[in-house]
Amino acid sequence: MKGMQIFSNQDLQMKKEIHAKEVMSEEGEQMGCYLLNHSNSLFLTPQKGDSLVLIQVLEGRLYCVGGNEEYRLGKNDVVRLKNVKEKVLLTSIGSSSICMYTVNYYQNIEQLNELFQEARKADLRDSYTMGHSRRVHNYAVCLARELKGQCNLAEVALAAQLHDIGKVILPLEVLQKEGKLTKEEYDLVKKHSMVTYDRLLPVYGERIAYIASSHHEKLDGSGYPRGLKGEEIPFEAKIIAVADVFDALTSKRSYREPMPLIKAVEFLEENGKLFAKEIVSILREKVQAGTITRSYCHEY
Ligand SMILES: [Fe+2]
Known part of the structure; x- marks a missing residue:
């Protein structure tokens, strides 16, 4: 899907640089670690203007659907979404913990849980x-x-x-x-x-x-x-x-x-x-x- 990249564990070093550069240089950023219970989902909808989301799976597994593509994410995998046109759904398989960086893009995880x-x-x-x-x-x-x-x-x-x-x-x-x-x-x-x-x-x-x-x-x-x-x-x-x-x-x-x-x-x-x-x-x-x-x- 356009604007969406999934990185595997091997690219981790590279991704860290992306976080630091892209996330920290913009305004409106949020960063946090969250625990998701089984089947809990994050639903990311396109926002106006420039937006960026980086999610790293710290523990557990996530199922990700964006547009009509599906991905399965494991420990240490990272999703990077930039100016995504499609809605993206991330569902936790079992309980998982994630680290999420967002810029101009926010969803209240407590409310979702x-x-x-x-x-x-x-x-x-x-x-x-x-x-x-x-x-x-x-x-x-x-x-x-x-x-x-x-x-x-x-x-x-x-x-x-x-x-x-x-x-x-x-x-x-x-x-x-x-x-x-x-x-x-x-x-x-x-x-x-x-x-x-x-x-x-x-x-x-x-x-x-x-x-x-x-x-x-x-x-x-x-x-x-x-x-x-x-x-x-x-x-x-x-x-x-x-x-x-x-x-x-x-x-x-x-x-x-x-x-x-x-x-x-x-x-x-x-x-x-x-x-x-x-x-x-x-x-x-x-x-x-x-x-x-x-x-x-x-x-x-
Ligand atoms: Fe019903």
């Missing part, structure tokens, strides 16, 4: 949704890789991880209810999408908040929260919607057994009015090829 903890909490509240966001992320990224021309991989990855963060507002008796929800309860459930929007907006901006909050929109306009139709729904949200329903159907619930993977694909195909056909057909290919399995864990 808090957000990811909240997302995990939302998942952990119900044993049946445990790991849901992680699996939805994995499925969505797997599908998005095949649809690179049509979507932004970094946006899919980030929005998928945080799509259900708004579920923290739901009382446990609603979250874990076995029978049919009453109208009032269902109205409350529907609110989680906009809570997700409100939580993500100040941290990641409008685009990510909009994609993440649109994961229950349906092609025919029958979804929520906005009742978007067809092309009005961001393509990234359509991918997350397919991954979300696929995970829900193939997960065990207290009142039913998990649906076999291929049956879940058939369900999505039968509901072609609701879910994008080209995305579902890739899901079918991946399931049939055994690339996507229930224990699908080729996370990064």
